[in-house]
Amino acid sequence: xxxxxxxxxxxxxxxxxxxxxxxxxxxxxxxxxxxxxxxxxxxxxxxxxxxxxxxxxxxxxxxxxxxxxxxxxxxxxxxxxxxxxxxxxxxxxxxxxxxxxxxxxxxxxxxxxxxxxxxxxxxxxxxxxxxxxxxxxxxxxxxxxxxxxxxxxxxxxxxxxxxxxxxxxxxxxxxxxxxxxxxxxxxxxxxxxxxxxxxxxxxxxxxxxxxxxxxxxxxxxxxxxxxxxxxxxxxxxxxxxxxxxxxxxxxxxxxxxxxxxxxxxxxxxxxxxxxxxxxxxxxxxxxxxxxxxxxxxxxxxxxxxxxxxxxxxxxxxxxxxxxxxxxxxxxxxxxxxxxxxxxxxxxxxxxxxxxxxxxxxxxxxxxxxxxxxxxxxxxxxxxxxxxxxxxxxxxxxxxxxxxxxxxxxxxxxxxxxxxxxxxxxxxxxxxxxxxxxxxxxxxxxxxxxxxxxxxxxxxxxxxxxxxxxxxxxxxxxxxxxxxxxxxxxxxxxxxxxxxxxxxxxx
Amino acid sequence: xxxxxxxxxxxxxxxxxxxxxxxxxxxxxxxxxxxxxxxxxxxxxxxxxxxxxxxxxxxxxxxxxxxxxxxxxxxxxxxxxxxxxxxxxxxxxxxxxxxxxxxxxxxxxxxxxxxxxxxxxxxxxxxxxxxxxxxxxxxxxxxxxxxxxxxxxxxxxxxxxxxxxxxxxxxxxxxxxxxxxxxxxxxxxxxxxxxxxxxxxxxxxxxxxxxxxxxxxxxxxxxxxxxxxxxxxxxxxxxxxxxxxxxxxxxxxxxxxxxxxxxxxxxxxxxxxxxxxxxxxxxxxxxxxxxxxxxxxxxxxxxxxxxxxxxx
Ligand SMILES: Nc1ncnc2c1ncn2[C@@H]1O[C@H](COP(=O)(O)OP(=O)(O)O)[C@@H](O)[C@H]1O
Ligand SMILES: [Mg+2]
Numbered sequence: 001x002x003x004x005x006x007x008x009x010x011x012x013x014x015x016x017x018x019x020x021x022x023x024x025x026x027x028x029x030x031x032x033x034x035x036x037x038x039x040x041x042x043x044x045x046x047x048x049x050x051x052x053x054x055x056x057x058x059x060x061x062x063x064x065x066x067x068x069x070x071x072x073x074x075x076x077x078x079x080x081x082x083x084x085x086x087x088x089x090x091x092x093x094x095x096x097x098x099x100x101x102x103x104x105x106x107x108x109x110x111x112x113x114x115x116x117x118x119x120x121x122x123x124x125x126x127x128x129x130x131x132x133x134x135x136x137x138x139x140x141x142x143x144x145x146x147x148x149x150x151x152x153x154x155x156x157x158x159x160x161x162x163x164x165x166x167x168x169x170x171x172x173x174x175x176x177x178x179x180x181x182x183x184x185x186x187x188x189x190x191x192x193x194x195x196x197x198x199x200x201x202x203x204x205x206x207x208x209x210x211x212x213x214x215x216x217x218x219x220x221x222x223x224x225x226x227x228x229x230x231x232x233x234x235x236x237x238x239x240x241x242x243x244x245x246x247x248x249x250x251x252x253x254x255x256x257x258x259x260x261x262x263x264x265x266x267x268x269x270x271x272x273x274x275x276x277x278x279x280x281x282x283x284x285x286x287x288x289x290x291x292x293x294x295x296x297x298x299x300x301x302x303x304x305x306x307x308x309x310x311x312x313x314x315x316x317x318x319x320x321x322x323x324x325x326x327x328x329x330x331x332x333x334x335x336x337x338x339x340x341x342x343x344x345x346x347x348x349x350x351x352x353x354x355x356x357x358x359x360x361x362x363x364x365x366x367x368x369x370x371x372x373x374x375x376x377x378x379x380x381x382x383x384x385x386x387x388x389x390x391x392x393x394x395x396x397x398x399x400x401x402x403x404x405x406x407x408x409x410x411x412x413x414x415x416x417x418x419x420x421x422x423x424x425x426x427x428x429x430x431x432x433x434x435x436x437x438x439x440x441x442x443x444x445x446x447x448x449x450x451x452x453x454x455x456x457x458x459x460x461x462x463x464x465x466x467x468x469x470x471x472x473x474x475x476x477x478x479x480x481x482x483x484x485x486x487x488x489x490x491x492x493x494x495x496x497x498x499x500x501x502x503x504x505x506x
Numbered sequence: 507x508x509x510x511x512x513x514x515x516x517x518x519x520x521x522x523x524x525x526x527x528x529x530x531x532x533x534x535x536x537x538x539x540x541x542x543x544x545x546x547x548x549x550x551x552x553x554x555x556x557x558x559x560x561x562x563x564x565x566x567x568x569x570x571x572x573x574x575x576x577x578x579x580x581x582x583x584x585x586x587x588x589x590x591x592x593x594x595x596x597x598x599x600x601x602x603x604x605x606x607x608x609x610x611x612x613x614x615x616x617x618x619x620x621x622x623x624x625x626x627x628x629x630x631x632x633x634x635x636x637x638x639x640x641x642x643x644x645x646x647x648x649x650x651x652x653x654x655x656x657x658x659x660x661x662x663x664x665x666x667x668x669x670x671x672x673x674x675x676x677x678x679x680x681x682x683x684x685x686x687x688x689x690x691x692x693x694x695x696x697x698x699x700x701x702x703x704x705x706x707x708x709x710x711x712x713x714x715x716x717x718x719x720x721x722x723x724x725x726x727x728x729x730x731x732x733x734x735x736x737x738x739x740x741x742x743x744x745x746x747x748x749x750x751x752x753x754x755x756x757x758x759x760x761x762x763x764x765x766x767x768x769x770x771x772x773x774x775x776x777x778x779x780x781x782x783x784x785x786x787x788x789x790x791x792x793x794x795x796x797x798x799x800x801x802x803x804x805x806x807x808x809x810x811x812x813x814x815x816x817x818x
Contacts, residue, residue: 055689076691091686093679095805104679105690109672140802269799 005064006031006193007052007083007162012061014047018404021047022058023217029162034184034194036204036225038237039214041430041438045197046088048214049164053085054078065162076107084155085164090147092139098122099135102154125156129183144171144294148180163187164195169203170460173292174499181207199237201230202491213237246442249450252285252470256316257423257454258304263313263323265299273299275478276313281423281454286445288469288486289458291498293428296478297458298340301427304456305337306330317423331360336421338412340428342405346412349401353393354382356400357415389414390440406437413444424448424455430464442468462494476500512642518762519646523654524720526758528553528712530657532736533743533750534664535708539585541668541745542701543681543809547603548588549709550733551610556581556713558614558621561724564717565626574629574653574714581710582703584610589702593695596813611727621724628722629653653715658751660708665747677701681807684814694814712736738788741795744804757783 007029014022021044029035039045050056052063054072063070065081072078078085092101099119103109122135131149139147148168155163165184169177184194184207196208204211205225213221213236221236258281267273273296281287291297302308304315306327315323317333330337339345347356358367358378366377382396389410393403403411409429416424426445430438445468449455459465465472465486472489474481474497481497482504496502532549539546546552556577563573584606591602629651637648668674679687680697688694716728735757743749760783795801 074691075689091683091689093682093686095682095802095808096675096678100675100678103672104675104687105692107691111673112671113675115670138802140799 005029006066007195008064008067009048009052010062010064012048012051012063013059014044014051014056015059016047020217022051024061025214025217025219027212027219028222029193029195030210031193032188032191033209034188034196034207036208036211037195037197037214038199038201038204038211038233040199040237042216043199043214043237044217045199045214046166047217049085049166049195049197052078053083053164079158079160082159082161083164084158084160084162086148086151086155086166086168088166088170090151092147092150094140095138097136097138098133098142098150098153101139101150102135102157106158122153122157125153129153129156129186131183145173145176148172152183160192162193162195164197166197167199168196169198169200171293174495175501177203201233201237204233205230246446246467248286248446248468248470250284253283253452255283256280257283257318258456259314259316260300260304261314261316263300263303263315264311265296265303265308266311267296267299272311273478274303277475277478277480278313279473279480279483281456283422283452283454284449285471286449286455286457286469287483288465288472289456289475290462290465290472290494291460291475293460295475297427297475299478300475301337301339301425301456301458304330304423304425305335307337334419334422336360336416336419336424338409338416338424338426338429340431342408342412347400347408347415349399351400352397353386353391353400353403353411354378354396356411357382357385357418360415360419385414385418389444406440409437409441413441417444417448420451421448421453424453425458426455427458428460429457430459430461462491465494466491474498516642516645518766519759520649521762521765522755522759523646523650524758525761526754526756527654527657528715528720528732529736529739529757530661530750530754531653531712531715532709532733533739533754534657534661534747535581535705535712536736536740537705537743537745537747537750538664538668538677538701538708539705540740540810541681541807542677542698543684543807543812543814544589544592544698544702545599545603545811546585546588546702546705546709547600547737548584548606548610548706549603549736550729550731551607551614552581552584552706552709553610553713553716553733553736554614554727554729555584555610556710557717557728558618558713558724559710560714561618561621561626561717561722565621565624565724568627570627570629570718573626573718574711577710577714578707579710581713582707585702585706585709588706589699592813593698593702596815599811599813607733615726618724618726622726624724626718626722626724629719651719653711653719657711657715661747661751668747673697678805678807680814681809682805684809684812685816688814688816698814709733709736735785738785741788742791744791744795745807746804 005028009025009027012022012025025048027048037045047056051058054074054077063072070081099115099122102122103113103118119135126133131153133146133149148171168180172180184196187194198204208225210224212219215237260277260279263274263277264272265274277300279287289297299308303310306325306329310323314321317335343349358381361367362373367374379396386393386396391410391414392407430441445455457468466489469486471483471485473483474494476498477500532553536546536549559580560573560577563576564570588602588606591597592599631649631651633649638644668677676692676697680692680694684694713729717724721728739750739753739757742753795806
């Protein structure tokens with residue numbers, strides 16, 4: 001039986017400058033169902049749901065809730081209609097308590113807060129739905145999984161019947177994900193509706209009743225989960241039979257470019273992030289680091305590139321112990337870094353594109369002579385790299401802030417890779433980058449491998465890791481759970497290792 | 507302890523509270539402004555204008571209550587300029603604040619010239635019946651003037667508002683993560699305006715205390731850097747009105763002590779040394795605050811100094 005639709009979106013269009021994010025989409029969710037919204041990065045999933053949640057106004061189209069046409073102008077309107085959304089980036093005030101975060105912005109909040117009462121109510125709610133979290137804890141003390149539970153409780157506390165979760169598993173361990181799925185099924189069983197945004201096929205199969213597939217802003221399929229299969233969904237989602245098969249040409253060499261021995265490093269809070277990590281990257285090789293973000297990935301990348309102090313252990317590049325050296329030394333010795341945070345770390349936003357492109361090399365000839373910069377050289381270098389790396393921009397003197405995410409990533413790659421690095425440390429290089437640029441970035445990394453560079457590829461995207469790497473190491477709580485050749489790796493085994501449930505001798 | 511020792515201690519502490527009161531008023535005001543995310547470096551100018559206004563009104567009309575209210579209004583009006591520049595026009599808060607300080611010092615110097623050396627009506631003490639008779643504590647705590655009592659009560663009330671009410675939750679959220687507060691329906695700009703105006707009014711009152719209670723004379727530049735000390739105390743108090751009470755009286759004590767020492771001939775050449783103490787303590791606090799964990803623990807307003815532009 002078809003469940004009666006509680007949400008119905010008709011011919012919704014949302015255009016951004018330079019992108020038609022949502023293109024005449026029809027979308028329907030039934031009462032008491034878990035509905036997956038499937039699509040690749042940039043397919044328009046978040047935008048569509050932001051329209052439903054009142055963050056974006058649609059350019060055209062209609063929205064019906066419970067059969068009644070509504071106009072949702074702000075999240076407040078959405079909440080009144082009992083729609084709640086958990087964003088991919090949590091919206092929590094870090095220094096406030098869980099309880100304060102849940103109360104913030106609530107209408108009918110009494111002038112003098114009844115914190116004790118609210119804490120009790122939240123505690124009960126958290127028991128009722130098996131979402132354990134201490135209402136008195138402060139957000140900054142909580143893990144990502146706990147923060148997500150706070151976001152969900154925030155919605156439930158406001159009495160939402162329709163829950164939207166934007167890629168909720170991206171911050172969870174496999175075990176936490178399973179827990180979340182159980183919760184979602186329970187919600188559905190109670191008659192609530194869940195919209196579950198994901199680009200992971202397994203998750204669609206595991207938790208949803210039905211799925212709507214988006215590609216490039218358009219609906220390309222609506223299926224009942226029970227009558228579909230993973231390959232069918234993949235074909236719908238990508239629009240062609242095979243997704244991202246890359247060819248690794250040439251064998252990895254036997255000479256190590258990077259050796260990390262027994263590395264111990266602290267995180268920003270002063271707690272151990274790497275607890276005796278060892279690994280090796282050879283020339284002509286991509287070593288993939290799989291794992292849930294927050295298990296030491298960032299600290300690993302930063303200690304190899306000279307951005308973070310090493311407590312003990314060694315970082316050896318081409319036989320020289322370089323641990324404790326600074327970033328300038330690493331740059332001079334052929335280490336390139338593609339950072340996670342493109343905007344704050346990767347490229348100063350208010351410099352011009354040409355300036356950003358020489359940030360690695362401006363100290364040296366021909367870009368500077370004595371104390372002065374050579375504008376002409378910097379300009380022609382920019383022209384060359386902009387065309388070589390297909391950076392779409394109005395001019396080389398444009399301010400970097402004007403670049404789109406994919407082009408910003410190309411800019412960083414152009415800068416980092418133009419010096420023929422021996423070792424490339426890439427931290428989530430395709431996170432948040434659109435499909436075209438993702439493909440481009442991956443091909444670029446393979447080209448560098450072919451040219452002889454050793455690459456440490458840190459990514460959360462298992463498909464990316466599996467399709468690019470020669471070998472795969474799994475990082476869990478600052479330790480390597482094992483290293484497997486890519487040919488013999490499978491998702492299940494990696495998943496177990498990422499969750500800390502399986503350890504293989506290296 | 508001999509009777510003389512006790513009498514000395516009592517008068518020293520009573521003086522400390524008097525000297526601390528203008529600091530307390532200004533600090534609690536700045537705490538509100540900064541908790542909402544607006545750094546107000548105009549405090550020195552606001553205080554001196556408050557001092558001038560209160561003196562002028564009291565001198566002309568002899569009406570002390572009117573003088574106090576007028577000082578608060580002038581403080582609020584000056585901070586309104588800062589609010590308009592930094593909240594509505596998204597201007598740089600440091601530049602705008604410094605401009606107001608320089609403006610206030612200059613204008614008060616000019617307008618106050620004819621008043622130099624004049625004496626205005628002074629706010630008299632209002633000892634609290636019964637409580638003032640408690641030995642030792644009575645003369646220190648319960649024999650002051652209404653502004654002293656007001657400053658303590660207002661600090662306690664503002665603490666309660668900040669940490670126990672809906673409006674306080676809005677303020678702290680706006681100073682911490684304005685875009686999120688906005689998305690939850692909190693009016694970011696309005697909240698900031700209210701806080702900055704409250705801060706300015708309290709700064710004006712702090713100035714008034716100087717010119718009609720503490721030294722009921724008009725002296726050019728009579729705030730003598732107290733606005734800056736209050737900004738330092740805001741940090742020392744870790745943005746908490748209760749901490750402000752402690753900090754203000756502590757530095758009031760330093761000022762009182764410095765007077766006594768000078769009176770007996772110690773430190774006559776170097777009174778500045780003691781007055782530097784607040785800044786040393788503030789630098790110490792800043793060093794402590796450099797730990798990210800501690801910053802989150804005490805709730806340093808993360809968006810302090812940043813204009814909020816929707817959708818950025
Ligand atoms: N605020 C925005 N301004 C401009 N373009 C945007 C904005 N948000 C999303 N886009 C663009 O809209 C498209 C869809 O993005 P999004 O909805 O985030 O995709 P998904 O969530 O499926 O990964 C992308 O091309 C993205 O670059
Ligand atoms: Mg998205």
